[in-house]
Amino acid sequence: MKKYIAVFNTALQNAITWRGQLWFNTILNALPFIAYYYLWTTVFANRGTTAGFSYDTLLTYSVVALIFNRVTSVSPEYGIMENIREGSLTKYLVQPISYFGYYWASRTASRTFVFLVSLPMLAVILYVLRHHLQVPAHGWQWALFLASVPVAYGLQFVFGLFLGFLTFWILEARYFQLVKGLVVRFFSGVLLPFAFFPHSVQTVLGLLPFKFLASFPVNIYLGKTNATDALIGIATGIVWIVALHWLARRMWLNGLKRYVAVGH
Numbered sequence: 001m002k003k004y005i006a007v008f009n010t011a012l013q014n015a016i017t018w019r020g021q022l023w024f025n026t027i028l029n030a031l032p033f034i035a036y037y038y039l040w041t042t043v044f045a046n047r048g049t050t051a052g053f054s055y056d057t058l059l060t061y062s063v064v065a066l067i068f069n070r071v072t073s074v075s076p077e078y079g080i081m082e083n084i085r086e087g088s089l090t091k092y093l094v095q096p097i098s099y100f101g102y103y104w105a106s107r108t109a110s111r112t113f114v115f116l117v118s119l120p121m122l123a124v125i126l127y128v129l130r131h132h133l134q135v136p137a138h139g140w141q142w143a144l145f146l147a148s149v150p151v152a153y154g155l156q157f158v159f160g161l162f163l164g165f166l167t168f169w170i171l172e173a174r175y176f177q178l179v180k181g182l183v184v185r186f187f188s189g190v191l192l193p194f195a196f197f198p199h200s201v202q203t204v205l206g207l208l209p210f211k212f213l214a215s216f217p218v219n220i221y222l223g224k225t226n227a228t229d230a231l232i233g234i235a236t237g238i239v240w241i242v243a244l245h246w247l248a249r250r251m252w253l254n255g256l257k258r259y260v261a262v263g264h
Contacts, residue, residue: 055132068214134222141220151234151241159184162248163177165251165252187205194215
């Protein structure tokens with residue numbers, strides 16, 4: 001455990017050295033909040049509800065989904081792709097530390113710092129929109145909503161592993177990163193609630209693990225999911241993490257054979 005704490009601390013210090021760029025990115029990340037505010041204000045100008053949402057409920061959905069996505073987004077694939085392409089993966093293979101654990105600790109440190117830097121901006125947004133934003137009516141909603149955070153984080157991490165390990169076979173797999181963000185946001189419900197899509201599309205989206213990255217937790221927050229279904233959903237999300245982690249490890253082991261075979 002001490003090794004991973006050391007990795008976390010080192011990564012946190014490295015993140016601090018890039019605080020200027022992070023502040024700039026934080027300001028850019030405020031734009032989606034502004035865009036959704038004006039979008040839903042325009043949409044609801046002459047109507048009371050749309051797709052079963054009131055103005056306040058939909059605005060709350062968008063704000064919570066964006067914050068949730070920012071908190072749980074983790075991208076280990078960037079470092080993994082670089083390690084494989086440049087051959088620097090070798091040094092991690094001889095170190096007495098799990099490669100998976102290394103990236104979990106280092107990326108968690110980076111996300112922690114990003115979240116802390118984002119707090120002032122988020123505080124301003126929440127204050128400005130305070131009269132429209134809704135809060136859970138029951139304590140169990142808060143508890144299960146918070147319980148869904150590590151589930152979403154774990155899934156995001158595993159998705160990143162899959163993307164990173166593609167580099168074992170496709171050296172320019174980084175191009176997949178260009179569409180990853182949009183794909184995840186669409187299938188998770190960050191861009192729009194599932195209720196805006198045809199029923200057949202909702203059914204498909206409901207079967208995929210991406211819903212745990214936004215739609216599922218935000219519906220818990222808004223009370224659109226009851227406690228029993230929320231507990232079942234969280235358990236299902238954990239099963240997804242375990243299954244996908246197993247597949248990622250198989251991909252890792254097969255990729256290592258290829259990595260060694262080409263002489264790295």
